[in-house]
Amino acid sequence: MRALTITRYGDPDVLEVRERATPSPQSGEVLIRVARAGLNFSDIAARQGLYPDAPKPPMVMGYEVSGTVEQLGLGTIRFKAGDRVSAMCKFNGQATHVVVPEAQLTALPPQMSFDEAAALPVNYLTAFHILFHVGQLRPGDKVLVHMAAGGVGQSAIQLCRTVEGVDIFGTASAQKHDALRAAGVQHPIDYHSKDYAQEVLRLTGGKGVQWVLDPLGGADWNKGYNLLAPSGRLAAYGWANMISGTHRNVFHIAKEFLGLKRYSPMKLMGDNRCVFGVNMGNMWGEAELIGRHLDALMKLYTQGKIRPVIDSVFPLEKGADAHRHVQERRNVGKVLFNCE
Ligand SMILES: NC(=O)c1ccc[n+]([C@@H]2O[C@H](COP(=O)([O-])OP(=O)(O)OC[C@H]3O[C@@H](n4cnc5c(N)ncnc54)[C@H](OP(=O)(O)O)[C@@H]3O)[C@@H](O)[C@H]2O)c1
Numbered sequence: 001m002r003a004l005t006i007t008r009y010g011d012p013d014v015l016e017v018r019e020r021a022t023p024s025p026q027s028g029e030v031l032i033r034v035a036r037a038g039l040n041f042s043d044i045a046a047r048q049g050l051y052p053d054a055p056k057p058p059m060v061m062g063y064e065v066s067g068t069v070e071q072l073g074l075g076t077i078r079f080k081a082g083d084r085v086s087a088m089c090k091f092n093g094q095a096t097h098v099v100v101p102e103a104q105l106t107a108l109p110p111q112m113s114f115d116e117a118a119a120l121p122v123n124y125l126t127a128f129h130i131l132f133h134v135g136q137l138r139p140g141d142k143v144l145v146h147m148a149a150g151g152v153g154q155s156a157i158q159l160c161r162t163v164e165g166v167d168i169f170g171t172a173s174a175q176k177h178d179a180l181r182a183a184g185v186q187h188p189i190d191y192h193s194k195d196y197a198q199e200v201l202r203l204t205g206g207k208g209v210q211w212v213l214d215p216l217g218g219a220d221w222n223k224g225y226n227l228l229a230p231s232g233r234l235a236a237y238g239w240a241n242m243i244s245g246t247h248r249n250v251f252h253i254a255k256e257f258l259g260l261k262r263y264s265p266m267k268l269m270g271d272n273r274c275v276f277g278v279n280m281g282n283m284w285g286e287a288e289l290i291g292r293h294l295d296a297l298m299k300l301y302t303q304g305k306i307r308p309v310i311d312s313v314f315p316l317e318k319g320a321d322a323h324r325h326v327q328e329r330r331n332v333g334k335v336l337f338n339c340e
Helices: 041-047 115-118 121-134 151-159 174-183 196-203 220-227 250-260 265-271 285-301 316-327
Strands: 002-006 015-021 029-041 063-073 084-087 097-101 105-107 144-146 165-173 187-189 209-214 228-236 274-278 309-316 332-337
Touching: 002 316, 015 063, 015 316, 029 084, 029 316, 063 097, 063 115, 063 151, 084 115, 084 121, 115 309, 115 332, 121 165, 121 209, 121 285, 144 151, 151 165, 151 174, 151 196, 151 265, 151 332, 165 196, 187 196, 209 220, 220 228, 250 309, 309 316, 316 332
Parallel strands: 144 165, 144 209, 165 187, 209 228, 228 274, 309 332
Antiparallel strands: 002 015, 029 063, 029 097, 029 332, 063 084, 084 105
16 A cells, blocks of 8 residues: 655655555454545644644654545444445545544445545534534624635634524635635635734724634734633634744744743633633544534535535645645645545
């Protein structure tokens, strides 16, 4: 089998497709022949050595795949060889084959393409978990979505639109604003040319928003907190601001940590605000909860209420190009690998 390997920490050229032995499924596991694997922003951070959850190099990233069942381990009962599935994996997905516990597989509806199936798990589960499990999005809420043109951002926007009258503010580079408007963002904000916090306050008459979805981290969490209306929620689910170039920059990292705010329960109580964190990679083992989320998402998909936005599909051999594409902020929606 072939696997896109981060051979050492560094710029995108450290990525190489390497041959490795195809694993055999153990009891309760399934071997999948991978059709598509998702690229996630965490892969960029992992390549630079900035993602503590990732294994050490040489490593293969990949939190989600679509493909067909190739081999079944003992005791598996839900699938048979040849079934079309998607799966959540904790790494090793960006490869031609991956072994996954059966509980982490989902059968695909016939109309769902392998592209859509690999684009759905991480992005939609993250947005869904934030908006409908930890929090409860309500009609008329105002929501600020950062990295709005990215994979999670696009998913969050679609999920916001399933609730009546939600007013969406989305930050993205200016050239993506038409795509944001088409997706239903009423207030696209170019964070390169404007202070988005001032812009949100201007647009809300100083009242702020009920939700800030912030995977930027550091100083932006402070800015987001100050934009919350009473009973507003700040969801912290990433620290993209750590990435400042193609390599890790220790001065930049130190600056990010120094800018971090500490939230005391006393202050949260006094301010009537809520701050919470989400890391879906650490939730894959919560099969029952994730299964319920996926059922709800599949229902929304079959009702035509959500539809993964695919930016591009790169062959595994073009791993470096795929990383550069995201890092140079060119994507609108999900970037995938074709692993066939
Ligand atoms: N906690 C979790 O469970 C979880 C799960 C999934 C993702 N996340 C986090 O959510 C965030 C979005 O992930 P994603 O996969 O949706 O992202 P993505 O699709 O890869 O988004 C990339 C886009 O982000 C914007 N961006 C903002 N800051 C950037 C930076 N420093 N370097 C490069 N691009 C930057 C760029 O668009 P613009 O220039 O248009 O803004 C870029 O095109 C990431 O921080 C990720 O780690 C967390």
